Amino acid sequence: MSFIELKHINKRYPGVDKNAVTDFNLEINEKEFIAFVGPSGCGKSTTLRMIAGFEDITGGELMIDGVRMNEVAPRDRGISMVFQNYALYPHMTVEKNIAYGLQNMKVPKDEIKKKVEWAIDILGLQEYRYRKPKNLSGGQRQRVALGRAIVKDQKVFLMDEPLSNLDAKLRVSMRNEISKLHRSLGSTTIYVTHDQVEAMTMADRIVIMKDGVVQQVGAPMELYEHPQNKFVAGFIGSPQMNFYDVTVSGSTVTFADGSRMTLPQVIADKLSACGGELILGIRGEDIKFDSQNLGLYGESKQQAVIENTEIMGNENNLYFTFGGALTVARVSKYEVSRIGDSVEFVFVPHKMHFFDKETERVIG
Amino acid sequence: MRVLSRRKRIANGVLVAVMLLLSLLFLFPVVWMIANSFKPDGQITADMNSLSAFLPPALNGGFFDNYVTILTNTSFLKYMLNTLFYAAILIVLGIVVNGLAGYALAKIRFPFRERWLLIIMLLMIVPMETIITIHFLFVAKVGLLNNVIGYILPMIVNPFNIFLFRQVFISLLDDVYEAAQLDHCSPVKYFFTMVLPMSRSVVATVSVFTFLNVWNDYLWPSLVFTSSDLLTAQIGLGAITANENTTMGQTLAAITLITIPVIIIYSFFSKQIVEGVVSTGSKEG
Ligand SMILES: Nc1ncnc2c1ncn2[C@@H]1O[C@H](COP(=O)(O)OP(=O)(O)OP(=O)(O)O)[C@@H](O)[C@H]1O
Ligand SMILES: [Mg+2]
Numbered sequence: 157m158s159f160i161e162l163k164h165i166n167k168r169y170p171g172v173d174k175n176a177v178t179d180f181n182l183e184i185n186e187k188e189f190i191a192f193v194g195p196s197g198c199g200k201s202t203t204l205r206m207i208a209g210f211e212d213i214t215g216g217e218l219m220i221d222g223v224r225m226n227e228v229a230p231r232d233r234g235i236s237m238v239f240q241n242y243a244l245y246p247h248m249t250v251e252k253n254i255a256y257g258l259q260n261m262k263v264p265k266d267e268i269k270k271k272v273e274w275a276i277d278i279l280g281l282q283e284y285r286y287r288k289p290k291n292l293s294g295g296q297r298q299r300v301a302l303g304r305a306i307v308k309d310q311k312v313f314l315m316d317e318p319l320s321n322l323d324a325k326l327r328v329s330m331r332n333e334i335s336k337l338h339r340s341l342g343s344t345t346i347y348v349t350h351d352q353v354e355a356m357t358m359a360d361r362i363v364i365m366k367d368g369v370v371q372q373v374g375a376p377m378e379l380y381e382h383p384q385n386k387f388v389a390g391f392i393g394s395p396q397m398n399f400y401d402v403t404v405s406g407s408t409v410t411f412a413d414g415s416r417m418t419l420p421q422v423i424a425d426k427l428s429a430c431g432g433e434l435i436l437g438i439r440g441e442d443i444k445f446d447s448q449n450l451g452l453y454g455e456s457k458q459q460a461v462i463e464n465t466e467i468m469g470n471e472n473n474l475y476f477t478f479g480g481a482l483t484v485a486r487v488s489k490y491e492v493s494r495i496g497d498s499v500e501f502v503f504v505p506h507k508m509h510f511f512d513k514e515t516e517r518v519i520g
Numbered sequence: 521m522r523v524l525s526r527r528k529r530i531a532n533g534v535l536v537a538v539m540l541l542l543s544l545l546f547l548f549p550v551v552w553m554i555a556n557s558f559k560p561d562g563q564i565t566a567d568m569n570s571l572s573a574f575l576p577p578a579l580n581g582g583f584f585d586n587y588v589t590i591l592t593n594t595s596f597l598k599y600m601l602n603t604l605f606y607a608a609i610l611i612v613l614g615i616v617v618n619g620l621a622g623y624a625l626a627k628i629r630f631p632f633r634e635r636w637l638l639i640i641m642l643l644m645i646v647p648m649e650t651i652i653t654i655h656f657l658f659v660a661k662v663g664l665l666n667n668v669i670g671y672i673l674p675m676i677v678n679p680f681n682i683f684l685f686r687q688v689f690i691s692l693l694d695d696v697y698e699a700a701q702l703d704h705c706s707p708v709k710y711f712f713t714m715v716l717p718m719s720r721s722v723v724a725t726v727s728v729f730t731f732l733n734v735w736n737d738y739l740w741p742s743l744v745f746t747s748s749d750l751l752t753a754q755i756g757l758g759a760i761t762a763n764e765n766t767t768m769g770q771t772l773a774a775i776t777l778i779t780i781p782v783i784i785i786y787s788f789f790s791k792q793i794v795e796g797v798v799s800t801g802s803k804e805g
Contacts, residue, residue, distance in 0.1 A: 210698050230701050237702055243695035247717045257703030304699070 158183035159221060159344055160207070160312065166215035167202050167368075176202045177368045180216070186311075189338050189345045191359035193352055193391070199368040200348045201316055207346065208314050209233055220312065236305035237314040240321065242297045244289040244304075251276070251285045254303040261308070275303040278337075295326045302334070306341060313338075313345040319354065331358060352392050356380070364388050386516040389437050389509055395486065397509070398443075400479040402436045404510075409436065412480030417456035420505050426520035427510060434519065435511040440473065440486035442507035445499060453502040462497045474499075548574070550779070557772035558583055564768055586773035590760070595748060596774055599756030606672065606752065607734040611727045613676045615716070618726065621677075622685025623711060627692070637686070643679040649739065656743050671744045675734070681726045688722040689715065725792040728785055735781060753778050 165180040177199040184190050192200040205211040207218060209230035218225045225233050236257075244253050254275055258268045276285055279299040289297055298318055305313060318334070319327045335358050338345050349355055355362045356376045364371040364379065364387075372384040383389035389397045403410045407424035409417045419427070427434070444450070450457060458478060466473035474485045474493055485501065493499055510519045555576045556564050567573045577583065591597045624630070625637050655674040664670025692715065700710050716723055734752075741752040751759070757778055761771045786793065 208698075208702075210701075230698070231704050235702065237699070239695040239699060241693060241695055243693060243699040245696065245700070245714060245718075247714075247720075256705075260704035260709075304703070308703075 159186040159188075160184040160346075161219040162203075162207070162216070163219070164216040165203070165206060165213060165218065167199070167206060167211065168214045175214075175368050177206070180370055182363060182370070182373065184344060184346070186344055187342045189335075189347065189358060189360045191355035191362045192346065192348045192365060193350060193355040193362060194365035194371075195391075196350060198365040200350070200365055202368075203365075204314055204316055204346060204348050207233075207312075208235055208237055233312070234310050235312040235314055236308050236310040237316070238298070238301045238305050238318045240317040242289070242294075242301045242321075244297060244300055246289050249286050249288055250281055250292070250300050250303075253289070253300055254307055257304065257308050271307045272303075275307045279303050279333075294322050295330060298322065298330060299333075302337065306337065311343055313343050314348075315345065316348045317350070318347075320349070320351070327354075334358065353394070356392070362392075364391060382518075383437075383509065384518055386435060386437065386511045389511070389518075393439055395440050395473055395484045397437045397439050398481065398483045400436045400481055401513070402434055402479070403432065404434055405432075411436075411478070413478075415458055415479055417458070417503060417505075419508075423505060423508070423520070430512065430519055433513050435513055435516070437509040437511060438503050438507060440484045442504045443483070443485040443501050444504060445485070445487060445491055445493075445501050449502055449504065450500060453505065456502055456505075457500055458502065459498060459500055462493050462495050462499060465493065465495060553772050553779075554776055557586055557769060557776045559769050560585070561767045561769055586767070586769040587777070590770050590774050590777065594756075594760050594774075595751075596753070596756055596760060596777070598749075599751050600753045600777065602750060603735055603752040603754075606668070607731045609672060610675055610734055611730045613672070614678060614681060614730045615723055615726060617676050618678055618681040619685050619716065619723075620711065621682045622687075623689050623715060625682070625686045626689035627694075627697075640679045640682055644683065652740060652743070655740070659744060665744055666747050666750065667744075668750065671741060671750070675740065678730075678733075681729065684722055684726060685719075688719050692718060721792065721795065724789065725795055728789045728792050731785060732782065735778075 160183070162180050162182045165177060166175055167177040168175050180203055182190075192203060194200055202211060206213050207225075209225070209228065213226050220233060220235075245256065248256065251272060255268050255272045258271060263271075276282055279302060281296070281299055281303065284292060284296055284300075289300065292300065298321075301318070315334075319330050322330060331354060334347075338358075347354075347358060359376060361373060361375055362379055363373050366387050372379060372388045374382075379388060379392050383392065386399065390399070401412050404419075404424075404427050406428075407419045407421060409419060411417075444453075460476040460478045460483070462474050462476050463482075464475040466475075469489065471489060472487055472491065472493075474487060474491075476483055476485075476499070487493070511517060512519055551574050555574050556567075558576045559567070560582070563577060564573075621640075625633060625640070659665060659670040659674065662670075664673070696714065696718075697710060700714055705714070736754065737752070738754045738758075742755050742758075745751050745755065748759075757774050760766055760774055
């Protein structure tokens with residue numbers, strides 16, 4: 157049986173005539189690391205706060221470890237939480253911040269001491285133990301917040317954008333620290349972020365939300381390779397997937413600017429049922445310039461003039477107009493093309509995604 | 521450090537000189553009072569028309585006579601201690617009651633919250649003198665005249681302080697409260713061990729205002745108290761100066777004694793007082 161269950165969860169804030177979260181269903185296994193991602197305002201925090209108990213659940217049922225939690229007070233749900241703004245107690249030292257919960261829970265003194273020592277140790281806070289939060293950097297504060305969460309031995313960790321106030325470099329190292337902590341503690345974790353890279357690198361499974369509705373749930377690579385709709389396809393991956401309005405008839409794809417490609421028969425067969433006007437999506441790295449691929453898919457070869465380049469070092473992005481849309485291709489650093497160069501390329505056929513124009517759902 | 525231009529330095533110097541002169545203007549009655557509080561009446565009259573009216577007498581055996589008389593022959597010391605005691609109680613109760621009310625208005629959602637706030641703010645513009653009769657009638661009716669409780673009860677709730685607390689509490693972060701909840705901290709405990717310590721500055725402001733209020737109040741204690749055991753310093757001062765055996769010097773000594781705490785408070789807590797005045801946009805008392 158799954159450890160946390162969200163069954164048909166709905167949330168409507170009083171005085172708002174629209175759901176913030178609609179029919180949210182999810183089963184989370186013990187020790188799983190789940191990430192909620194989505195654009196701002198999509199209901200990630202609201203869902204997390206319903207799990208924590210800080211927001212009432214308007215409809216549906218929340219189960220943790222087989223017990224209905226809808227009416228249970230936050231402190232009795234067996235959770236700890238890390239907040240975006242750290243939410244440290246400003247008038248207490250690092251040590252007291254971490255110990256505070258245990259003291260209130262009437263844990264014996266020597267045990268508190270041991271636990272606080274342990275947390276301070278693994279989070280590298282030895283030097284700062286007698287400092288107040290205002291004398292710490294953002295990264296140190298967030299580590300104190302983590303310490304406060306882990307000493308309580310709760311089974312569930314909730315984190316709401318814990319790294320969004322940190323600079324890019326620190327974010328990467330804290331990301332690793334949180335992943336490491338999760339592996340060593342084995343607590344079930346729900347992690348809210350609007351940063352798809354964080355979600356991709358840390359989570360076992362990702363929940364993608366939009367306008368309060370879950371779009372897709374799955375392992376990172378599953379979402380990357382098999383997005384269920386155009387929104388997911390566009391949200392996951394950077395640079396964004398390229399989208400084109402196309403017409404498919406038989407095995408021929410016609411783009412808005414008249415360019416044509418030929419599809420392998422298996423793909424054409426899958427599309428035949430709903431042929432006609434579709435959206436074609438392809439990721440930058442699935443646009444190929446090398447002679448081997450050009451040879452393989454030669455009959456669909458296309459041409460374009462590079463309009464812009466982004467040199468990243470390890471790889472480069474090439475921008476050009478094709479099929480009536482600005483297209484970005486991601487190439488290795490050995491692929492040297494400059495602005496103004498004329499290039500030949502192909503789309504790797506089995507990496508193309510087709511979406512219904514109306515519903516934006518994936519086809520095939 | 522910033523190097524000021526010559527012109528700015530001169531301007532600064534002039535400004536300081538003007539302020540010094542002005543402050544002397546305000547200080548001179550105080551200086552006169554303190555200087556003469558050490559003199560016997562004969563010398564006060566003799567010095568009246570000379571500059572020595574502003575200088576204390578030579579330090580001799582009788583230097584503190586006026587003070588000794590006031591503190592030993594009258595109950596003035598007792599009155600001052602009474603007042604300190606009332607102030608202490610009212611500071612504690614005032615912080616608890618007004619603080620809780622301010623917290624509710626800032627952070628707890630309940631029906632008509634904004635209306636309540638408005639009513640409390642309206643109370644701020646009603647002068648104390650207009651409701652004091654009602655207080656008096658009430659206290660008399662429940663038989664608490666000449667009783668510390670009768671004196672204290674109507675003084676606890678203070679709309680200014682409620683508003684002051686509310687203004688500060690409203691900016692407290694909600695996630696700290698949520699974190700505290702997960703740390704098994706009860707709401708009451710949260711208020712006393714988190715909210716108040718996090719808002720030390722407003723607690724200090726309210727304490728200072730409460731103290732000054734109690735210390736300087738004349739009307740209310742004069743209505744409630746008749747028994748001389750319970751009198752406050754201000755009432756006591758009135759009684760002592762009205763007594764025809766009290767000399768001018770002794771009167772000045774008593775006034776000096778009653779002024780000193782106020783001066784100390786103002787000089788130590790001017791920051792809090794300014795903060796309080798600025799954040800409520802008004803001065804009470
Ligand atoms: N207390 C509230 N009262 C009314 N509406 C609210 C409240 N809190 C959030 N909302 C609304 O609910 C929706 C979801 O908000 P939520 O905070 O869950 O978004 P989010 O996904 O966490 O976004 P972000 O990435 O910006 O944090 C938003 O449209 C928001 O305006
Ligand atoms: Mg949020």
